[in-house]
Amino acid sequence: GSGGFRKRKHDNFPHGQRREEKENVNPPSALMTSFKSFQLELDSRHDKYERLVKLSRDITIESKRTIFLLHRFTSAPNGEEILNESEVKLDAVRRKIKQVAQELIGEDMYQFHRAISPGLQEYVEAVSFQYFIKTRSLISVEEINKQLIFTAEDREETTNMTSSSHDKHPPTWSLKVTPVDYLLGVADLTGELMRLCISSVGNGDIDTPFELSQFLRQIYDGFTFIGNTGPYEVSKKLYTLKQSLAKVENACYTLKVRGSEIPKHMLADVFSTKTELIDQEEGLP
Amino acid sequence: MSVSEMFAALQAALGQDQDIREEIRKVVQALEQTAREILTLLQGVHQGPGFQHIPKKCQKAREHFGTVRTQMESLKTKFPADQYYRFHEHWRFVLQRLVFLAAFVVYLESETLVTREEVAEILGIEADRERGFHLDIEDYLSGVLTLASELARLAVNSVTAGDYSRPLRISAFINELDSGFRLLNLKNDSLRKRYDGLKYDVKKIEEVVYDLSIRGLNKEATVGAGGEK
Numbered sequence: 001g002s003g004g005f006r007k008r009k010h011d012n013f014p015h016g017q018r019r020e021e022k023e024n025v026n027p028p029s030a031l032m033t034s035f036k037s038f039q040l041e042l043d044s045r046h047d048k049y050e051r052l053v054k055l056s057r058d059i060t061i062e063s064k065r066t067i068f069l070l071h072r073f074t075s076a077p078n079g080e081e082i083l084n085e086s087e088v089k090l091d092a093v094r095r096k097i098k099q100v101a102q103e104l105i106g107e108d109m110y111q112f113h114r115a116i117s118p119g120l121q122e123y124v125e126a127v128s129f130q131y132f133i134k135t136r137s138l139i140s141v142e143e144i145n146k147q148l149i150f151t152a153e154d155r156e157e158t159t160n161m162t163s164s165s166h167d168k169h170p171p172t173w174s175l176k177v178t179p180v181d182y183l184l185g186v187a188d189l190t191g192e193l194m195r196l197c198i199s200s201v202g203n204g205d206i207d208t209p210f211e212l213s214q215f216l217r218q219i220y221d222g223f224t225f226i227g228n229t230g231p232y233e234v235s236k237k238l239y240t241l242k243q244s245l246a247k248v249e250n251a252c253y254t255l256k257v258r259g260s261e262i263p264k265h266m267l268a269d270v271f272s273t274k275t276e277l278i279d280q281e282e283g284l285p
Numbered sequence: 286m287s288v289s290e291m292f293a294a295l296q297a298a299l300g301q302d303q304d305i306r307e308e309i310r311k312v313v314q315a316l317e318q319t320a321r322e323i324l325t326l327l328q329g330v331h332q333g334p335g336f337q338h339i340p341k342k343c344q345k346a347r348e349h350f351g352t353v354r355t356q357m358e359s360l361k362t363k364f365p366a367d368q369y370y371r372f373h374e375h376w377r378f379v380l381q382r383l384v385f386l387a388a389f390v391v392y393l394e395s396e397t398l399v400t401r402e403e404v405a406e407i408l409g410i411e412a413d414r415e416r417g418f419h420l421d422i423e424d425y426l427s428g429v430l431t432l433a434s435e436l437a438r439l440a441v442n443s444v445t446a447g448d449y450s451r452p453l454r455i456s457a458f459i460n461e462l463d464s465g466f467r468l469l470n471l472k473n474d475s476l477r478k479r480y481d482g483l484k485y486d487v488k489k490i491e492e493v494v495y496d497l498s499i500r501g502l503n504k505e506a507t508v509g510a511g512g513e514k
Contacts, residue, residue, distance in 0.1 A: 031398050035465030041422055043470055108414065110370035138288050141295070179298045215288075222292030230299045 048103060052112050055100050056119030062093045063119070063126035067192055070129050074203050086130050093123055098150040101173035113178075120177050124185025129192050136211060138219065141182040149174040180231055187223065187237035190216055194244035197251055206255055213252045216245045305364050309375045312360040316379045319356060323349045323386045330393065331442040339393050346390045347407075353383060354409030361410075361418045369418060377424060383408055384420070384428025389435055396454060398462065401425050423476050426469075430479045433459055437486040440493045449502045452493045463487050 028036070066089040073082045100116055124144060131139035150173045177185075193212050200208040220241055228235050286294075323346050330339055364372050387407045391399035404420060405412040411419040436459060440452040463483060471477040497503040 029461065030400075031461055031465050032468075034398075034400065035468045038422060038426065038465075039468045039470065046470070046472060108367065108370045110368060110373075113370075138291065140286055140291050179295050183295060218288040222288055222295075225289075225292055226296045226299065229296060229303060 048107075049112055049115050052100060052103055052115040055096050055103070056116045059093055059096050059100075059116075059119030060122040062089060062096070063122040066090055066093070066126040067129055070126075070133060071192070071196065071199065073133055074205070083130070083134065090123075090127055090130065093126070094147060094150075097123065097148055097175055098173060101148070101150060101175040104175070105173065109175075117181055120175075120181045121185040121188065124177060124182055125188045125192065128186060128189045132189075132193065132215070136215070138186070138215070141177060141179065144182065145174070145176050148177070180234060183223075183226070183230065183234050184237060186219065187234070187241055190219055190241050190244045194247050197248045201251065201255070206259060209248060209251050209255060213245075213248050216248055220245050306372065306375065308363045309360065309372055312356060312363060313376050313379055316353065316356050316360070316376070316383070319349055319352050320379055320382045320386060323353075324382075327386065327389055327393075331439060333446050343390050343394050346386070350387070350390075350407050353407075357409045357418070366417060369414065373421070377421075380408075380420065381424045381427040381431070384425055385431035385435070386428075388429055388432040392432065392436070392458075396458065398429065398458070404428075426466075427476055427479055429462070430466075430476075430483055433462060433483055433486045437489045440490045444493060444497065449497055452490065452497060453503055456490045456494045459487055459490050 066086050069082060069089065070086050073079050073086075097120075100119075104112065127144060127147075128139045131137070131143075151170045193216060197209045197212045200206075200212075223234075223238055223241055226234065326342055326346055326349070329342060360376065384404050387404045388399045390407075391397065391403065399407075401420060401422070402412045404425060408420070411417045413419055414421075436455045440455045443449075443451040443455075466480055466483060469480075471480060494503070
């Protein structure tokens with residue numbers, strides 16, 4: 001009960017105060033002062049890392065949603081609408097990337113790269129998917145990075161900024177997607193393109209699979225050229241990439257061999273059965 | 286740009302990155318060699334009557350650090366100065382090792398904890414990232430934790446060699462170090478794992494001090510060696 005006489009462990013020491021500090025009637029030693037500053041430095045570093053992880057997660061989620069949206073695109077009338085909506089979404093993602101860039105001012109980006117890399121890869125996947133749908137070509141990393149140069153949008157941002165230089169240029173922030181993040185994003189893009197191939201047949205579009213086949217082949221050639229000279233994570237993607245390409249090539253084969261004998265509206269059934277079988281064989285989750 | 290042109294450019298960038306890493310590896314290897322030499326030299330203090338030789342060993346170690354500084358200068362030239370963390374993994378281990386060695390030398394000389402700034406000076410690098418190739422705080426802390434383990438071992442061997450006062454001083458030092466580390470909020474990373482080992486070092490030294498005190502050997506030491514610092 002609360003009226004107990006039993007002396008508690010903490011009775012001698014004011015709650016919350018460390019025993020060591022109590023014993024030091026003198027001011028803290030140089031060592032303790034150092035470690036206090038280490039504590040602040042590490043806390044501040046960890047806090048920044050966490051903020052970046054959160055931003056990266058937001059970027060990932062919104063990029064994924066953009067990809068799902070883009071899968072609904074067809075050459076039907078609402079296609080334009082979908083593309084516009086995707087641009088709105090990607091603008092929102094870019095605003096998050098701007099916050100990332102702002103967090104990284106004065107920092108070495110590579111110190112926090114692990115925090116933001118997943119988000120950036122997902123963004124590359126989304127933006128390159130949109131670009132392919134619009135242009136039937138691959139967006140370059142330079143083009144991606146051009147869109148990641150930001151200026152102060154409103155007066156509030158400018159007044160909040162402490163400008164160390166008094167030049168007339170508006171403050172800019174930028175983030176550069178690294179070659180590796182770009183490659184990993186493009187590798188993931190091929191998976192989405194493979195899905196696009198399957199679904200386009202279901203929509204009666206029998207031209208897209210052949211376009212995709214050619215496009216994916218170019219990308220696969222590119223990755224083959226890079227081979228093992230990149231980091232391990234890039235080489236790892238090569239296997240999945242090859243499978244995506246194989247699925248698309250098999251789809252083209254099916255269309256070619258059997259396309260003329262089967263009514264269009266039944267093509268999708270023939271097609272999806274075969275690919276379902278492939279999926280099961282590989283034991284995909 | 287065609288797809289193949291894009292990938293050719295990317296491959297060139299990756300290739301360039303690999304070349305830089307190869308150059309860095311070579312210098313790091315040389316640093317590791319020097320570190321091994323310093324370690325071999327300093328390990329000798331655990332041997333019996335080696336205590337008279339301590340000042341000489343420290344001096345010799347400091348000479349080796351001159352080589353380290355030269356090698357560091359070379360390392361700094363191998364990559365763009367603003368990409369320290371891009372390549373940090375390559376020298377992280379040897380840097381932590383060198384921090385430990387510097388801390389060990391300074392402890393043997395003055396029985397104090399070397400500061401970040403002092404280590405940076407010994408190694409010929411900066412303490413601040415803004416000033417150039419610097420010592421990351423986590424690498425400094427890792428090296429210091431290795432020192433704790435080394436001192437735990439030294440405490441044991443001091444007793445064996447008949448020095449009963451040194452363990453008492455080591456005990457005070459390690460306890461203060463432990464208090465310092467308790468202030469830190471660490472994440473679940475390699476530094477945290479290494480810090481978890483500190484309590485075993487503390488315990489080992491406490492046992493040595495206990496063994497001395499119940500046999501009255503510490504009093505002998507206090508009288509003989511002129512008191513604790």
